[in-house]
Amino acid sequence: MNTLYAIGECMIELQRSATGIDYRFGGDTLNAAVYLARLLDPARLMVAYVTGLGSDSMSDEMCASWQAEGINTDSVLRLPERLPGIYMIDSAADGERSFHYWRRDSAARHWLEADDAGRVLLRLGAAHTIYLSGISLAILSPGDRELLLVALGQCRARGGRVVFDNNYRPRLWESAAVAADLYARVLANCDLALLTLDDEQALYGSSADAAADCSAAIARARAFGVGEVVVKRGAAPCMVWADGGLLEVAASPVAQVVDTTAAGDSFGAAYLAARLQGADGATAARAGHCLAAAVIGQRGAIIARAAMPAATLAQRAPAD
Secondary structure: OOEEEEEOOOEEEEEEEOOEEEEEEEOHHHHHHHHHHHHOOOOOOEEEEEEEEOOOHHHHHHHHHHHHOOOEOOOEEEOOOOOOOEEEEEEOOOOOEEEEEEOOOOHHHHHHHOOOHHHHHHHHHOOOEEEEEHHHHHOOOHHHHHHHHHHHHHHHHOOOEEEEEOOOOHHHOOOHHHHHHHHHHHHOOOOEEEEEHHHHHHHHOOOOOHHHHHHHHHHHHHHOOOOEEEEEOOOOOEEEEEOOEEEEEOOOOOOOOOOOOOHHHHHHHHHHHHHHOOOOHHHHHHHHHHHHHHHHOOOOOOOOHHHOOHHHHOOOOOOO
């Protein structure tokens, strides 16, 4: 069966509530994987997650929740001596959030050290699609990053797709120079780049002209050979380079922004799902905006299935 592998880290997400502290599970590529599994036809393209977890009860609960979403967990590697990471979200009145992390030695950082890691790398090399982010790379050791880069090259050499979301988090990297070098090497093996403008500016520098920075981000990705580039700009229109042309697609209106967690992850998932199902760039961008608008109108990274916009679910069809 054709498989889309999302690679990264899922953590225990803590949020304060009126009754104390609630917990959920979230992480950039995991959020995207959940939304992709909801939007794609599993009979034609299965969504699988690649990460490391412990052998504890919370890790078991994570896997069970992913399986309930239709995500294949055969490539989740267990490391009995490790535990999942934890993060807490503090949300401001305008919906913007800040994060506090406990993840320095989480199991996901060590998934390539597991006994079955070689088997998973072989699966990645033969994948239909690989989805990863800057965080997927940042949490790994330098040697493990090299192993993953080889798998990306093998995937593309065999006709698979590589999708990269830049998600740049400076605190996870040794330096900006190391991150920029790894990004360049991933983009050289990438079919679709999902770039958040703020992250591009944080890594490569910003000017007084956001439009110029957006154009620079697209040009930089295209220079590495990326055929399709999307620049996410929050409430501003996204910019899409696809099918040989540049598009600007307005964001969906939001009555009230409650929590911007997973805005970019959900946009990327809906955009990718639409493209995999044959939609053009403009239609895919509208689907991305539609899902992101629903997500930021509620608390938490993953909204209830019943809250998924009908406009995105209506596009669910067999993927190529």
